[in-house]
Each structure stands twice: as C-alpha cells, then as structure tokens.
Amino acid sequence: MTEPLLQVSQLTVALPTRSGYHHAVDGLSFAVNAGEVVGLAGESGSGKTIAALSLFGLLPRGARVTGSIRLDGTELLGLGSKQLRAIRGRQIAMVSQDPATALHPILPIGTQLTEHMRHHLGVSKAEARSRAAGLLETVRIPAPEAALRCHPGQFSGGMRQRIAIAVALAAEPRLLVADEPTTALDVTVQAGILRLLDRLCRERGMAVIVITHDLGVMSATASRLCVMYAGRLAEAGPTARLLGSPRHPYTRGLLDALPHPEPGSAPLVPIGGSPPSLGRVPGGCPFHPRCRHARPSCATDRPEPEPIADGHLLACPPDPLRAVP
Amino acid sequence: MSAPVLELSGVAVEYGRRGQRVRAVDGVDLTVARGEVVALVGESGCGKSTLARAAVGLEPLAAGSVTYQGRPVTPLGRRRRPDYLRGLQMVFQDPYESLNPRRKVGEIIADGVRLGGGSRAEGLSRAAELLARVGLPATAADSYPHEFSGGQRQRIAIARTLVARPSCLIADEPISALDASAQAQIANLLGELVADADLGLVLVSHDLSVVRQVADRVAVMYLGRIVEIGDTGTVWGSPRHPYTEALVAAIPRADGAGVLPADLPGDVPDPASPPPGCRFHPRCPLARDSCRELDQRLARVAGREIACHVRSSMSQACSRARP
Numbered sequence: 001m002t003e004p005l006l007q008v009s010q011l012t013v014a015l016p017t018r019s020g021y022h023h024a025v026d027g028l029s030f031a032v033n034a035g036e037v038v039g040l041a042g043e044s045g046s047g048k049t050i051a052a053l054s055l056f057g058l059l060p061r062g063a064r065v066t067g068s069i070r071l072d073g074t075e076l077l078g079l080g081s082k083q084l085r086a087i088r089g090r091q092i093a094m095v096s097q098d099p100a101t102a103l104h105p106i107l108p109i110g111t112q113l114t115e116h117m118r119h120h121l122g123v124s125k126a127e128a129r130s131r132a133a134g135l136l137e138t139v140r141i142p143a144p145e146a147a148l149r150c151h152p153g154q155f156s157g158g159m160r161q162r163i164a165i166a167v168a169l170a171a172e173p174r175l176l177v178a179d180e181p182t183t184a185l186d187v188t189v190q191a192g193i194l195r196l197l198d199r200l201c202r203e204r205g206m207a208v209i210v211i212t213h214d215l216g217v218m219s220a221t222a223s224r225l226c227v228m229y230a231g232r233l234a235e236a237g238p239t240a241r242l243l244g245s246p247r248h249p250y251t252r253g254l255l256d257a258l259p260h261p262e263p264g265s266a267p268l269v270p271i272g273g274s275p276p277s278l279g280r281v282p283g284g285c286p287f288h289p290r291c292r293h294a295r296p297s298c299a300t301d302r303p304e305p306e307p308i309a310d311g312h313l314l315a316c317p318p319d320p321l322r323a324v325p
Numbered sequence: 326m327s328a329p330v331l332e333l334s335g336v337a338v339e340y341g342r343r344g345q346r347v348r349a350v351d352g353v354d355l356t357v358a359r360g361e362v363v364a365l366v367g368e369s370g371c372g373k374s375t376l377a378r379a380a381v382g383l384e385p386l387a388a389g390s391v392t393y394q395g396r397p398v399t400p401l402g403r404r405r406r407p408d409y410l411r412g413l414q415m416v417f418q419d420p421y422e423s424l425n426p427r428r429k430v431g432e433i434i435a436d437g438v439r440l441g442g443g444s445r446a447e448g449l450s451r452a453a454e455l456l457a458r459v460g461l462p463a464t465a466a467d468s469y470p471h472e473f474s475g476g477q478r479q480r481i482a483i484a485r486t487l488v489a490r491p492s493c494l495i496a497d498e499p500i501s502a503l504d505a506s507a508q509a510q511i512a513n514l515l516g517e518l519v520a521d522a523d524l525g526l527v528l529v530s531h532d533l534s535v536v537r538q539v540a541d542r543v544a545v546m547y548l549g550r551i552v553e554i555g556d557t558g559t560v561w562g563s564p565r566h567p568y569t570e571a572l573v574a575a576i577p578r579a580d581g582a583g584v585l586p587a588d589l590p591g592d593v594p595d596p597a598s599p600p601p602g603c604r605f606h607p608r609c610p611l612a613r614d615s616c617r618e619l620d621q622r623l624a625r626v627a628g629r630e631i632a633c634h635v636r637s638s639m640s641q642a643c644s645r646a647r648p
Contacts, residue, residue, distance in 0.1 A: 216577035259534035268509035
C-alpha cells in the first residue's frame with residue numbers, strides 16, 4: 001500500500017484557558033488517501049475544528065501541539081510561517097462553515113479567485129482570469145465572466161458557498177478541508193455542493209476532509225468516518241460499516257438522535273446530557289457519564305482505539321454493541 | 326376538529342427595497358388547531374420566517390388578516406399589546422441572541438409574570454416550576470444565559486414563552502442553531518408541550534427530517550406562496566408538487582449506502598420580479614409552455630392540496646379514466 005496523502009499521528013492540541021492548558025484534541029490519529037473523502041464527525045466541542053485548524057497552523061495563540069501531521073511525506077508541525085504559507089492554499093485549502101464571512105465583502109470575486117492563483121501558480125493575469133471563470137463554471141455560477149466583476153453581497157448564500165469552494169480550489173490543492181460546508185444551507189443547495197465535492201474528488205484525485213455533525217451528509221460523501229468525542233477518536237471505519245453497525249455507544253447515540261427516514265411518530269432518542277466543555281473532560285472514557293452501557297472500569301481506564309476488523313477502530317473495550325453470535 | 330386557534334387568510338407581507346415593493350409573502354391561507362403541529366418548510370428566501378413573524382404581529386400585513394382565537398392579531402407598535410394576545414408566543418432561532426445576557430435566567434422568566442400583573446416573588450416561583458418543566462435544574466434560575474449550552478438556552482427561551490400559558494406557539498427555526506443531539510431533545514420537548522398543554526405550534530424549519538418527525542401537517546413554501554400542504558405522512562410519503570419532490574429527494578440519508586442526494590438546479594428567483602405563471606416553472610422538470618402563463622392556486626389532489634396544474638390535470642385525467 002502506498003503512503004497516504006495525509007497522515008495524522010497522535011495529534012494533541014492543548015489550548016490555554018484561564019485555568020491552565022486543556023486538551024482540545026487528545027491523541028488523534030487518522031489518514032487520508034488521495035481522491036478519498038474522509039468525514040470527521042462529532043458534536044460541537046468534540047475538537048474536530050481544532051484538529052482541522054492544526055493542519056493549517058492556524059491555532060489560537062499559545063496553543064501547544066504535539067504529535068505529527070505528515071502531508072505527502074512533509075512534516076507540517078514545526079514549519080515556519082513562510083513555509084506554511086507555501087503549503088496553505090497550494091497543497092491544502094479550507095472551506096469554512098459560514099459563506100457570509102469567508103469572502104472579502106468589498107473585493108470583486110474575480111480578485112479573490114485570481115490572487116492566490118497568481119501567487120501560487122505564477123500564471124499571467126489573463127490566464128488567471130480565464131481559469132477563474134472556468135472555476136466558477138465548475139461550481140455552476142451562471143454567467144461566470146460577468147460574475148468575476150461582482151461582489152459577494154450580490155450572490156445568495158448557496159452561491160457564496162460555491163464561490164468560497166471555487167476560491168479554495170483556485171490553486172489546485174491536493175487536500176480540501178471542508179468545515180461544516182453545508183450546515184448553513186438549504187437541502188437543495190446542500191445536495192448540489194455534495195455532488196460538486198464528489199465530482200472534484202473523482203475528476204481531480206483531490207482528497208477531502210468533511211467536518212460535520214450531520215451523519216446524513218457523511219453517508220452520502222465520505223468513504224471513511226472518524227467519530228470524535230471530547231477531542232479523542234471514539235470510532236473510525238468505512239462509512240457503510242460505521243453507520244450500518246456502529247459499535248461505539250456514542251456513534252449509536254448520534255444515529256438514534258437522527259430522525260428516521262420512514263414515517264412514524266417514534267420520538268427521537270437524544271443522548272442524555274451534553275458534551276463536556278474544555279477542561280471538564282471526565283477521566284477514563286470521556287463518554288462514560290452519558291453512556292447507557294457504562295461499567296465501573298469505564299470511569300477509570302482510558303480506552304485507546306483498537307482495530308476490531310479491517311479498517312475499523314473502536315475505543316470502547318467493553319464493546320457492549322458487539323453482535324453476539 | 327376544534328376551531329382553529331390561529332387563522333391566516335390571504336396574508337401578504339411586503340418589504341420596501343430601493344424604492345421597489347417586494348412581496349415576501351403573497352396570499353397565504355393557513356390554520357392551526359390546538360394540539361396540532363404545523364410545519365412551514367422551504368428554501369431560504371421563500372418567506373417562511375416572514376410569514377411566522379407576520380403571524381405573531383411582528384410584521385405589518387400588506388393584505389389579508391391574522392386572527393388568534395377569533396380576534397385580530399394587531400401589528401406590534403409602540404402601544405402595549407392587547408392582553409388577549411398574550412397566549413400567542415414566539416420562540417426565536419438563536420438562543421444566543423434572544424436572551425438578555427446581563428440578567429439571570431430566573432429574572433428573565435419572572436419578567437413575563439410581572440408583565441401579566443403578578444409579583445416578582447410569584448414570578449420567581451413560577452420560573453422554578455417552568456425550568457423544571459423544560460428539563461432544567463431549579464438552580465438554573467440563579468445563573469446567566471452564557472453559562473448554558475445552546476440546547477439549554479433554547480429550553481430557557483421556551484420556558485419564558487410558557488409563562489403566558491400560551492395556546493399557540495410560533496417557533497422560527499428553534500433547533501437549527503443546535504447540535505444533533507440537542508436538536509432531538511428540543512424537538513421532543515416541543516412535541517411534549519403540544520400534547521400536554523394542548524398548544525397549537527407553527528414550526529418553521531429548513532431541517533426537513535425533524536419536521537417529518539414532529540409535525541402533524543406540513544406546508545411547503547416557495548417564493549412567498551404555499552405550493553403543497555397536507556398531512557405530514559401524505560406529503561412526505563408521496564409528494565405531488567415537483568418542488569416538494571425535489572426537497573424530499575435532496576435529504577441525505579445516514580444509511581451508509583453512499584447515495585448522493587438529488588440536486589435541484591438553479592436558485593430561488595428574486596422575489597422582486599417573480600417569474601410569470603407558476604413561480605417554480607424555471608426550475609421545474611415537468612414545466613410546459615402553459616406553466617409560464619397559468620398561475621395555479623392550491624387545489625385538492627390525492628389527499629392534500631398542491632399548486633401545480635400539470636399534476637392537478639394529470640390526476641383529474643386519471644380519475645376520469647377510472648370507471
């Protein structure tokens with residue numbers, strides 16, 4: 001097997017708070033191959049966005065990062081700002097959650113699309129403009145030539161998010177990190193963007209990390225899923241396997257909280273309680289206070305992700321959801 | 326069925342934009358009975374939030390009328406709202422902005438009692454009772470809103486509306502700012518309140534899967550009009566309007582089958598210049614030439630009402646063909 005495009009190993013991020021440093025990401029490992037979509041799932045506060053920001057060296061001031069992030073063989077942790085600048089946008093790019101703030105409000109979108117094309121790819125102004133128009137066409141903005149001269153405020157939310165994706169794609173990155181790319185959007189627009197990401201992966205061999213709490217979005221796009229809880233990996237594996245027969249009680253809980261596709265008025269089953277806040281992560285398994293299957297050992301022993309099948313990792317030693325033969 | 330608690334007829338709301346009048350809501354009829362959840366769904370810009378705001382009197386009407394328990398809902402102005410409207414309450418989308426950050430939760434809720442003529446002590450005791458009702462500990466009364474998570478804040482906002490012993494709640498995207506597990510909790514809480522207190526609930530949401538779970542009836546809106554309305558199971562199980570079909574097909578399913586949701590090309594047109602004829606025709610896979618001219622209003626088809634003359638005439642043809 002070839003080396004994955006991105007290999008994150010034992011990533012730990014500690015953020016400074018008033019009461020000292022606390023782990024927002026704690027020993028996270030995962031890999032992304034070229035042309036693959038990997039989903040990072042979890043509730044807010046599970047550390048998925050912090051994990052993504054650490055790829056870009058964009059963590060809050062004072063954050064302590066340990067572990068390793070290797071992109072195509074290059075270690076990203078410890079790079080200087082100049083070296084990071086050459087990688088950001090060119091090798092890895094990010095689409096953030098909010099299309100309203102991702103674009104500069106008073107620059108025409110043509111400028112925003114061409115500036116890092118010119119910077120990273122060194123193409124001429126005319127060449128950059130024609131590529132920018134091509135990108136807008138890819139993300140299906142009508143009349144792309146005219147759109148280059150428009151300002152972000154002239155587009156709807158869905159169009160702005162597609163433009164933000166076009167900006168992220170401008171320098172042809174090999175890895176796109178999409179943080180809740182469709183959360184603020186309507187289902188119809190969401191469907192269009194999921195199809196777009198899927199097509200870009202197939203056509204360009206681009207890898208995508210999709211960060212979301214919506215397992216439906218994951219199901220449609222990601223080939224593998226990593227479910228995070230309180231900064232740690234709870235369960236990871238092929239999407240169909242994870243959603244079809246989840247083994248971690250937290251994954252099961254997330255699925256049960258989703259409305260069923262079949263009609264019927266069975267109430268939704270929420271997970272009791274709420275996720276721990278930074279610095280208040282319980283000892284042992286962080287999920288044990290909310291877990292229906294918790295045992296005394298769960299409060300003391302810290303679970304580590306262990307392989308239970310091909311490509312399926314589980315951080316739950318009691319494994320209460322194991323199918324009994 | 327009992328008399329509707331809230332009745333909207335021919336409601337239109339206009340906004341002024343650069344000298345133009347834009348009709349955000351154009352002639353909507355809707356009724357809500359006690360103990361019933363009616364969901365308003367549609368893409369952003371379809372006018373569902375404007376309609377919800379008009380229903381509680383936060384937007385002046387350009388045409389039509391809103392009545393609550395048979396009496397008119399007057400637009401909110403400088404004068405005090407008439408007392409009979411206290412039972413019509415609203416839950417807002419963002420629990421981070423709808424609660425005063427500088428006041429304690431107990432005080433926020435107690436204010437509602439004082440507005441109704443009660444004392445502060447009565448207010449605080451009622452606050453404790455209502456916090457328990459929405460599943461928060463009584464100690465929550467002495468905390469500030471920022472000490473709570475999004476889901477908990479939305480519970481506080483709901484507790485505040487319950488002070489007035491409402492018989493009708495309008496909730497504008499009450500769960501869309503929350504996490505998946507908190508969404509399920511709030512959706513269940515709203516469902517319980519409707520059943521226990523015999524409330525009428527108008528639920529505005531773009532999250533169609535939650536709507537399907539809690540709503541008794543669904544009204545699908547497109548560009549200021551209702552295009553399909555009926556029982557949730559009927560509308561969702563076999564949508565008849567092509568726009569509803571597209572919405573239902575666009576919902577991603579967490580079944581691990583890896584099927585991409587279907588795409589609906591195009592964007593919602595500018596409500597300032599709606600397309601002639603059927604407003605959905607530029608994006609509609611069934612569109613014919615006649616759709617450009619005929620502006621079909623709601624008509625009964627297969628157990629629900631739709632505004633689509635192509636489907637209406639098809640179903641008429643079918644019923645004629647049957648012996």
